[in-house]
Amino acid sequence: MDYYLDQQAEPDSAVLLEGPWGSGKSYFIANYFKERLAKARKADALAVDPLIHVTLFGVKDLAEITTQMFEKAHPILGGKAVKVVNTVLSRAVGALGVTADAKENATLLQDLTLKLDGRVLVFDDLERSHLPLVEVMGYINRYVEHNKLKVIVVASEADIASHERQDYSRRKEKLVGKTIRVGSDPQDVLDNLVQNLDSKEVVTAVQTARDDLLLTFKASKKQNFRSLRSILFDFERLVTATDPRLRSNPQALRALLLYMVAVGMEFRSGTLDDSSLRSLRTDIRSIPGRQPDSDEMSGQNIGQRYELVAWNDPIIPPAHLADLFSSGAVDVPAVNAFLSEHPAVVGHRVAPPWRRLWSWYELTATDYKTARDELARQLSEREIVHPGQILHAAGTIIRLRGYGDDLLNGVPTEDYFQKYLEDVDAQGKLIPAHELFGMMAGSYGSLVYNEVENPEFLPIHALVEKVSQKALDRKMALEAGELLSSLRTSTDHSSKLIETGLDKRNYGGVAVLHHLGVETFAALLIDDGSPNDKLFASLHARYRGGYDDELAPEFPWLARLRTELERRAAAALPPHKALCEMRIEYWFQEVAGKIAAFSKPRQQAKPSLATPRKPAARKRVRKDAK
Structure with missing residues (x-):
C-alpha cells in the first residue's frame, strides 16, 4: 500500500483491499490514513489529508457517489454546488429546479477534478451497492484511466452475488492491479476485544475459554470480527443482568459463551433467522436434513460444525438468546427462573x-x-x-x-x-x-x-x-367473566381475543368464549341496533390464526351466537336492520364452514405426539450411551 501511494508515476490501476465482512477492512483504512497523515504533518504541519472515503452501501445512482466525493473534497461548499454536480450526472436539471447552464456545470465538474489532484479515492463496500457491479466499476475506472488518481476499492468478494461474479472478474482484470487481502489474527483481535469488557468474571471466562472460543469462531467459517464483538458484549450484558450464581460458575459461563458464539455467528450471518434460533432443540446433533433451507438442515449443519458446543443442555434457552440478538431485550425474570433449576448454575443438590x-x-x-x-x-x-x-x-x-x-x-x-x-x-x-x-x-x-x-x-x-x-378449561371458566368485563370497558380490549400470552390475560389460541352466555356476548356485538365493528373484526381474526383444534370448544358456541345475532338483527328497525344483517353475513361467511365441521361429533381424537403436530420420528444419538 505504501509503495502504491508513494510512487510518483501516474497509476494505471487501482488497489483492491479484499476481505470478509467484519474482518477490519474499513478499520484498517481509517487507521492507515490516520497514521500517514500524522507522519506527513510532522514534516509539514499544513499537510492536507489526502483521503476521500466514500461508501457504496445502498447506492442506487452513480450521482450519489459523486455527491459523496464532492462533499468530502469540498466540505465547506454545499447546497447548490453538490446539487448541480448530482444534477449533471443524472441529467435531471429541470426536475430539481437548479438554474445553471451547461458551461457552468462543466466548470464545476472540472473544478471537482482539479480539486482531486493528489487525493486518494477509497470506494468502500463495493459488493453492497444496489447498482450492477460492472456499472460501478466502470465509473471508478474513469478516475484511474482518465484522471490518473490513486484509487483503493474495498470489497468482500465472497459476498458478491453469484449472477455478477463472472462480469466482476472480467472488469476486475481491467481495473485492479494489486489485491491486498485483509486477515487479522483472531487471537490478537480477541485480546483487543477483551480489553473493552468491564465485568471481571466475564473477562476471566473469555480468557479461560480463549482457545475453545477461537476454535468455535473459526468453525463458523465467517471471520467477521464485528459479529464476534457484538456477541461478546451481548454475553457480558446477559451475564451481568441475570442471576449472580451464573457468573460465579466458570463451567456454566464457558458453556454459555461457546453456545452464544456458535448461534450468534450463524444468526448474524443469516444462516439462522429468529424463528430457526427459537426452535433449536437440545437433540440438534441427531436432526436429519430434509430441504437444504429447512430449520432441520440448519440445525444438523450447526451441530456438526461446532463440536465444542454443548448443544444437549443450553445454559440459557435459545428463545431468550433470539430476543437478545434480535432486539437487545432480556426477559430477566424468565431467564432467572430457568437458571434457578439448572444444575450447572445452582448445583446438583439444589436443582429439582x-x-x-x-x-x-x-x-x-x-x-x-x-x-x-x-x-x-x-x-x-x-x-x-x-x-x-x-x-x-x-x-x-x-x-x-x-x-x-x-x-x-x-x-x-x-x-x-x-x-x-x-x-x-x-x-x-x-x-x-x-x-x-x-x-x-x-x-x-x-x-x-x-x-x-x-x-x-x-x-x-x-x-x-x-x-x-381440562385444567386449562377450568381456569378459563374462572377468567371468562374478567374478559367480559374488560371487553365492556373498552373496545380496545378486543385485541385480547387475538393476542397470545395467558400471563398477560390474552386469549389468542385459547378456548374461553364458550364460557360466556351467547346473549351476553351478542349484546356487546350489537348494541341498540349498532354493530361493534372492532369486536366483530377481532372475532373474525381470532378464527383465522391457525388454532382451529385449540378453539374447537368455541365453534358450537359460535353457531348459537350467530343465531342470537340474527334474532337481534331481525328485531332491529330499518336502516339498522339491514346494516346488522350485512355485518353478520360478512363476518361469519369465512368461519361458517368451521362452525359446521366442528359442531359435528369428532371421529378421531386429537393427534398424538407421533403425528405431524410435532417433528417426525428421528434416530436419536444419546449422550448417555457413549
Missing part, C-alpha cells in the same frame, strides 16, 4: 430431581441415588404438578428402566401415570400449560424429553395433554 436426572450420566452414584429417591418421593406424594415436569419424569423413568433401574417397581409406566394424572386432576393441582402441546410438543425447559420417540412415552404424553386441557 427431574432436572438432575435428565442428564443422570453426569451424576456420581451418590448424587444419582439422592436425586432418584427424591423424584420417587415427589411422585408418591403427587408434588410434581407441571405437565412439562411430569413428562420429563416419565421420559427419564422409561430411560432409566432401559439401564436396569425401575423406579416404578414393575408397574407399567402408562398405568402409573394415568393414576397419577387422575389424582392431581381430582385435587385441582395440575398447572395448565397449553403451550407445551403445539408444534414444539417434544420438549419443556428447552430440553427434549428423554425417550420422546419411544412408543411407551407417546400415550403418556397424550394423557398429560388431555388432563392439562
Whole structure:
C-alpha cells in the first residue's frame, strides 16, 4: 500500500483491499490514513489529508457517489454546488429546479477534478451497492484511466452475488492491479476485544475459554470480527443482568459463551433467522436434513460444525438468546427462573430431581441415588404438578428402566401415570400449560424429553395433554367473566381475543368464549341496533390464526351466537336492520364452514405426539450411551 501511494508515476490501476465482512477492512483504512497523515504533518504541519472515503452501501445512482466525493473534497461548499454536480450526472436539471447552464456545470465538474489532484479515492463496500457491479466499476475506472488518481476499492468478494461474479472478474482484470487481502489474527483481535469488557468474571471466562472460543469462531467459517464483538458484549450484558450464581460458575459461563458464539455467528450471518434460533432443540446433533433451507438442515449443519458446543443442555434457552440478538431485550425474570433449576448454575443438590436426572450420566452414584429417591418421593406424594415436569419424569423413568433401574417397581409406566394424572386432576393441582402441546410438543425447559420417540412415552404424553386441557378449561371458566368485563370497558380490549400470552390475560389460541352466555356476548356485538365493528373484526381474526383444534370448544358456541345475532338483527328497525344483517353475513361467511365441521361429533381424537403436530420420528444419538 505504501509503495502504491508513494510512487510518483501516474497509476494505471487501482488497489483492491479484499476481505470478509467484519474482518477490519474499513478499520484498517481509517487507521492507515490516520497514521500517514500524522507522519506527513510532522514534516509539514499544513499537510492536507489526502483521503476521500466514500461508501457504496445502498447506492442506487452513480450521482450519489459523486455527491459523496464532492462533499468530502469540498466540505465547506454545499447546497447548490453538490446539487448541480448530482444534477449533471443524472441529467435531471429541470426536475430539481437548479438554474445553471451547461458551461457552468462543466466548470464545476472540472473544478471537482482539479480539486482531486493528489487525493486518494477509497470506494468502500463495493459488493453492497444496489447498482450492477460492472456499472460501478466502470465509473471508478474513469478516475484511474482518465484522471490518473490513486484509487483503493474495498470489497468482500465472497459476498458478491453469484449472477455478477463472472462480469466482476472480467472488469476486475481491467481495473485492479494489486489485491491486498485483509486477515487479522483472531487471537490478537480477541485480546483487543477483551480489553473493552468491564465485568471481571466475564473477562476471566473469555480468557479461560480463549482457545475453545477461537476454535468455535473459526468453525463458523465467517471471520467477521464485528459479529464476534457484538456477541461478546451481548454475553457480558446477559451475564451481568441475570442471576449472580451464573457468573460465579466458570463451567456454566464457558458453556454459555461457546453456545452464544456458535448461534450468534450463524444468526448474524443469516444462516439462522429468529424463528430457526427459537426452535433449536437440545437433540440438534441427531436432526436429519430434509430441504437444504429447512430449520432441520440448519440445525444438523450447526451441530456438526461446532463440536465444542454443548448443544444437549443450553445454559440459557435459545428463545431468550433470539430476543437478545434480535432486539437487545432480556426477559430477566424468565431467564432467572430457568437458571434457578439448572444444575450447572445452582448445583446438583439444589436443582429439582427431574432436572438432575435428565442428564443422570453426569451424576456420581451418590448424587444419582439422592436425586432418584427424591423424584420417587415427589411422585408418591403427587408434588410434581407441571405437565412439562411430569413428562420429563416419565421420559427419564422409561430411560432409566432401559439401564436396569425401575423406579416404578414393575408397574407399567402408562398405568402409573394415568393414576397419577387422575389424582392431581381430582385435587385441582395440575398447572395448565397449553403451550407445551403445539408444534414444539417434544420438549419443556428447552430440553427434549428423554425417550420422546419411544412408543411407551407417546400415550403418556397424550394423557398429560388431555388432563392439562381440562385444567386449562377450568381456569378459563374462572377468567371468562374478567374478559367480559374488560371487553365492556373498552373496545380496545378486543385485541385480547387475538393476542397470545395467558400471563398477560390474552386469549389468542385459547378456548374461553364458550364460557360466556351467547346473549351476553351478542349484546356487546350489537348494541341498540349498532354493530361493534372492532369486536366483530377481532372475532373474525381470532378464527383465522391457525388454532382451529385449540378453539374447537368455541365453534358450537359460535353457531348459537350467530343465531342470537340474527334474532337481534331481525328485531332491529330499518336502516339498522339491514346494516346488522350485512355485518353478520360478512363476518361469519369465512368461519361458517368451521362452525359446521366442528359442531359435528369428532371421529378421531386429537393427534398424538407421533403425528405431524410435532417433528417426525428421528434416530436419536444419546449422550448417555457413549
